[in-house]
Amino acid sequence: MGIVSRLIERFGSRDAEAAADIQRASAVPDTVALADVVPRARVRVAGVVVAVTRSLPESAPQLDIIIRDGTGAVAARFLGRREIAGVLPGRVVALEGRFGIQDGQLLTLNPAYQLVGAPPD
Secondary structure, X not given: OOHHHXXXXXXXXXXXXXXXHHHHHHOXXXXXOHHHOOOOOEEEEEXXXXXXXXXXXXXXXXXXXXXXXXXXXXXXXXXXXXXXXXXXXXXXXXXXXXXXXXXXXXXXXXXXXXXXXXXXX
């Protein structure tokens, strides 16, 4: 058995997780699929938090998150804070703001946010 087969057997398939992400994110009302976000348009999107990055203590406070909904991914940057209670990997969040492109990725600064559903186990 190859290493990829052993990893899939041990940790599962990402296909099932992606399908669950699409289902959870698409259940949030009044949102646009991440694949349909147009740069510089103000939109409300929803997705599962897949990454959280905090700035170092010696630098200006900043929190970066990435969300995915199975159709795409976007980043959000919260300036002036290093933490938002409840914003953790696996949590579904809705973000509303104007998305631009930075380094080839859609990004919004200080969006309005809403925690959706229960926190992940």
